[in-house]
Amino acid sequence: GDSVTQMEGPVTLSEEAFLTINCTYTATGYPSLFWYVQYPGEGLQLLLKATKADDKGSNKGFEATYRKETTSFHLEKGSVQVSDSAVYFCALDSGTYKYIFGTGTRLKVLA
Amino acid sequence: DAGVTQSPTHLIKTRGQQVTLRCSPISGHKSVSWYQQVLGQGPQFIFQYYEKEERGRGNFPDRFSARQFPNYSSELNVNALLLGDSALYLCASSLGGQADTQYFGPGTRLTVL
Numbered sequence: 001g002d003s004v005t006q007m008e009g010p011v012t013l014s015e016e017a018f019l020t021i022n023c024t025y026t027a028t029g030y031p032s033l034f035w036y037v038q039y040p041g042e043g044l045q046l047l048l049k050a051t052k053a054d055d056k057g058s059n060k061g062f063e064a065t066y067r068k069e070t071t072s073f074h075l076e077k078g079s080v081q082v083s084d085s086a087v088y089f090c091a092l093d094s095g096t097y098k099y100i101f102g103t104g105t106r107l108k109v110l111a
Numbered sequence: 112d113a114g115v116t117q118s119p120t121h122l123i124k125t126r127g128q129q130v131t132l133r134c135s136p137i138s139g140h141k142s143v144s145w146y147q148q149v150l151g152q153g154p155q156f157i158f159q160y161y162e163k164e165e166r167g168r169g170n171f172p173d174r175f176s177a178r179q180f181p182n183y184s185s186e187l188n189v190n191a192l193l194l195g196d197s198a199l200y201l202c203a204s205s206l207g208g209q210a211d212t213q214y215f216g217p218g219t220r221l222t223v224l
Contacts (some may be wrong), residue, residue, distance in 0.1 A: 004153075032210035044154070044201065044215040051210045058198035089153050093210055097167035099144065 002027045002031045002094050006102035009087075013080055013109050021075040021105045023064075023090035032091040033057075033066055033073040038103075047075075080109045084088070113137070115204050115216035123222045124163055124192050127167055132219045134189045142166070143185040144213060146201040160185055161207045189215030189221075197223045 007022040025031065035057070037048040048057030053068035064075045074089060091101040116135045124130050142161040146154035149206050160169035160179035179185045183204075189196055199220050203213035 036215075043217045044203075046212045046214075049210065049212070091153075095166050095209060097159045097161075098169060099146075099154075099213070101146075101155070103151075103153045 002051050002082060002092060002098070002100045004092055004102040006088075006090050006105050009104070009106040010065060011105060012060045013107070013108045015082055015109055015111050016036070017109075019075070019077040019080045019107070021088055021090075023073045023075065025073065025084070025090075025092050025100075026096045027071075027092055029094055029099075030068075033064070034091040034093070035062070035064055035073070035075050035088050036089040038089065038104075043044050044089070073103040080107070081088075082095050082109045084111050085109045113209075115202055115214050117200075117202050117216040117219050119219060120217070121187055121220045121222075123224060125224050126192055126194060128192050128223075129188065129190045130192060130221060132189075132221070134185045134187070134202030134204075134216060136183050136185070136202075140204035140206055140214070141183055142205045142207035143179055143183065144203045144205075144210075145185070145187045146203065147196075148199040148201055148218070152158050153161060159188070189201075190193075192212050192223045 032051045033048045037047045048059040050057040050066035056065045144159040145157040148154045156169040158177045163179045174190045199218040202216045205211040
């Protein structure tokens with residue numbers, strides 16, 4: 001069945017460091033891919049998405065590129081801030097109206 | 112505009128009881144999805160409803176059921192509660208198209224004793 005695998009956290013970085021959170025997926029067909037973020041005390045919210053191969057989603061300085069050949073959708077940011085501390089979830093929708101989420105990666109950014 | 116709302120915020124039940132959780136989608140959204148999020152894990156898909164019809168179902172037992180009303184609000188019912196049903200139950204709404212953004216509510220925290 002469809003699945004999403006994320007790198008385990010927590011990830012601890014200093015402010016202005018480069019961030020990569022790895023996400024790989026298994027799916028039949030051509031899924032849409034998403035990154036959701038959950039800030040402390042808040043609900044899940046969409047960070048970015050990509051609906052076809054080679055698409056790049058971007059928002060708030062975060063980017064992720066849909067790589068079909070490596071079945072990956074890694075999240076990157078060039079310079080993280082303390083306010084980026086949150087839990088990040090990779091997710092897919094394989095077109096069967098069943099969203100599959102990864103287990104989440106906690107990011108802590110230190111000033 | 113109001114976001115997705117869920118009620119109640121917290122709920123405590125005992126094993127064997129039944130529970131009903133409620134969700135009101137964003138105005139104009141016709142699709143509602145339900146998820147179970149156990150502490151430290153990602154959300155697990157339970158159901159998706161669109162225009163009052165079930166459109167997707169995850170790997171949950173028949174003790175879990177849901178419905179969507181003409182105003183697009185939704186209820187999730189869980190019968191014969193088990194300790195393992197303790198979790199945060201999330202509702203998300205969307206316009207209903209493929210890959211449409213899902214907007215999540217704050218969740219209902221269910222504790223089963």
